[in-house]
Amino acid sequence: MGYEWLAIAMFVGFFFILMSGYPVAFSFAGTAMVFGLIGWIVGAFDPNRLLLLPNIWFGTMSNFTLLAIPFFVFLGAVLEKSGLAEDLLETIGIVLGPLRGGMALAVILVGTLLAATTGVVAATVIVMGMISLPVMLRYGYDKQLAAGAIVASGTLAQLIPPSLVLVVLSDQIGVSVGDLFLGALIPGLMLSGSYILYVLVLAFFKPELAPALPLEARTLRGMALVRRVIKAVIPPLLLIFAVLGSIFFGIATPTEAGAVGAVGACILAAINRRWNWKLIKESSHATAVVTAVVLMILFCSSFFSVVFDGLGGKTYITELLVNLPGGWIAFIVVSNIVIFVLGVFLEFVEICFIAMPLLVPAAQQLGIDMVWFGVVMAINLQTAFISPPVGFSLFYLQSVAPKEVKTIDIHKSAIPFMVLQAIVLILVIAFPQTVSWLVNLSFKPTL
Secondary structure (H helix, E strand, C coil): CCCHHHHHHHHHHHHHHHHCCCCHHHHHHHHHHHHHHHHHHHCCCCHHHHHHHHHHHHHHHCCCHHHHHHHHHHHHHHHHHCCHHHHHHHHHHHHHCCCCCHHHHHHHHHHHHHHCCCCCHHHHHHHHHHHHHHHHHHCCCCHHHHHHHHHHHHHHHHCCCCCHHHHHHHHHHCCCHHHHHHHHHHHHHHHHHHHHHHHHHHHHHCHHHCCCCCHHHCCCCHHHHHHHHHHHCHHHHHHHHHHHHHHHCCCCCHHHHHHHHHHHHHHHHHHCCCCCHHHHHHHHHHHHHHHHHHHHHHHHHHHHHHHHHHCCHHHHHHHHHHCCCCHHHHHHHHHHHHHHHHHHHCCHHHHHHHHHHHHHHHHHHCCCCHHHHHHHHHHHHHHHHCCCCCCHHHHHHHCCCCCCCCHHHHHHHHHHHHHHHHHHHHHHHHCCHHHHHHHHHCCCCCC
């Protein structure tokens, strides 16, 4: 072993700086500067490697795939800030209200639909927490069931296309974002279906935990309800079909489909007479903030990666992972453990830029299908996002939850849904066809 110890010390130092609360982009850059200088002094790092950075950064800015990020963020911001997402949730809640567990089912269905349009977890959890949690509590729902349904279904935006997680992962693992979108669709629906089945079973055996809405709460009936459904539910469904259908049938790239979705969201807001300067300003600001954060982290992580690789860190980690006892199975187990642990403390963007550059070379050497690997990692990230005590979705809901819902209630609420996510993760690992079937079935554009 040469100077690989210096690379390991660099990674450990970076992690401790990050855990201190220092911004992730500056943690990447600062650690790279310090250990690059140390490596140069001891003769372990050639500073000429830094000349690669301008080309790497220019390639990042020229990456057509990453252009999908602002489009999908803008799409989600418009739906959220225009109130269209709120209308969708209220309408489906009224439709399913007569059923036991109907409000929880509505939350899960809307979480699935919003995930398929926005791709942003925070917005989905906060919107559903503000609107549906007080209503469910008012009509006698168990606090933990109500909170769990919101955090779990809101986090579906981590996996169901057009997930920002998949866009960033595609760049890091070197596969088509369209293939990742298609590969993640069935596992995402499996997760959603498992939540629905859980609520139905719980409501059947313990109806007091998820009662039907009383008659006086069902404010719309007959043709009025039909008109409400046509106005609030059908347009988002058409928007989802326009975005995902254009990708599946090979009509558009994911980036082009994102542009279609962004324009479609603007048209829906205009049709509902909610398109105004304030909406444009707020949606554009939210988009600029998210996009700038992603690019800043990407630039600084590239700097970190060049120094880490120059010190021999990537080669050492790859050899270590490839030679694990148990071959690719051991690698998958270790990878999932690493991603889960990181997911408890870090955002998905940070994890993609920290862990993926270390895991991808080993996965490629072991001959693992990279689309399947990316989807497995995305499911794991989703599980980590709701895991107590520091899962991000738990904090999103906590920020808008009524006073009667305590922090411990929110944390306990996530446990049954974590079990369901773990079951789906095992199924996807055991049956790779859940990922590959739709990818193989899709229409590929011809050159």
